[in-house]
Amino acid sequence: MILPAFGLISQAVGLFARHSIFGHVGMIYAMISIGGLGLVVWAHHLFVVGLDLETRAYFTASTQIIAVPTGVKVVS
DSSP: OOHHHHHHHHHHHHHHHTSOOTTHHHHHHHHHHHHHHHHHOGGGGOTTSOOOHHHHHHHHHHHHHTHHHHHHHHHO
């Protein structure tokens, strides 16, 4: 849900500043990786279904990993 807003804001900033955004290619890769990682963190919302420890550890780690490309996108 946030990816379209990221794209719109990035394009608007570049348009009104009348030059390309610093790290444009990195920003594109970050948005692609946010979308891809977002597909594998779907179960972090399932707190009460009784997931076993290994499954919870996997989804916890993948949820934290998605913060890296999000940080790249915000900084770019």
